[in-house]
Amino acid sequence: MQAIDLGAILEQTFLVALKLSTPALLTALGVGLLVSLVQAVTQLNEATLSFVPKVLAIGAVMVMAGSFMTATLISFTRHLFDQLILVGTT
Structure with a gap:
């Protein structure tokens, strides 16, 4: 895995963490x-x-934004596994 790829993955990880934590914060x-x-x-x-x-407010927001958060996390996890597969084939 090249350093550029690792940097991009780290950047995406931080952006996903920011997206997931923003509603509660x-x-x-x-x-x-x-x-x-x-x-x-x-x-x-x-x-x-x-x-x-x-x-109570954070619990309500988590219930309302739960589907968005789950979809975001699943999409990001699939992307990471796709990247692992690409690294394994090269």
Whole structure:
């Protein structure tokens, strides 16, 4: 396997990881900001108060984006195995 091929595979791996983690991370960011705003307005400074809404929101996003994430991961895995087959034949 050439260094260029390995670099391309690593780049694709990082892009897939970014695609798969983005929905959960953006949801946690949005819910965290919203809960922090509510805590600042109501002066409730409880650290555990933001945990439950984040978990529920991330769970809902994972249910909604699960098919996209699964399809992306399966497609990438097939691509990797195809690359392995090409390396084995040369």
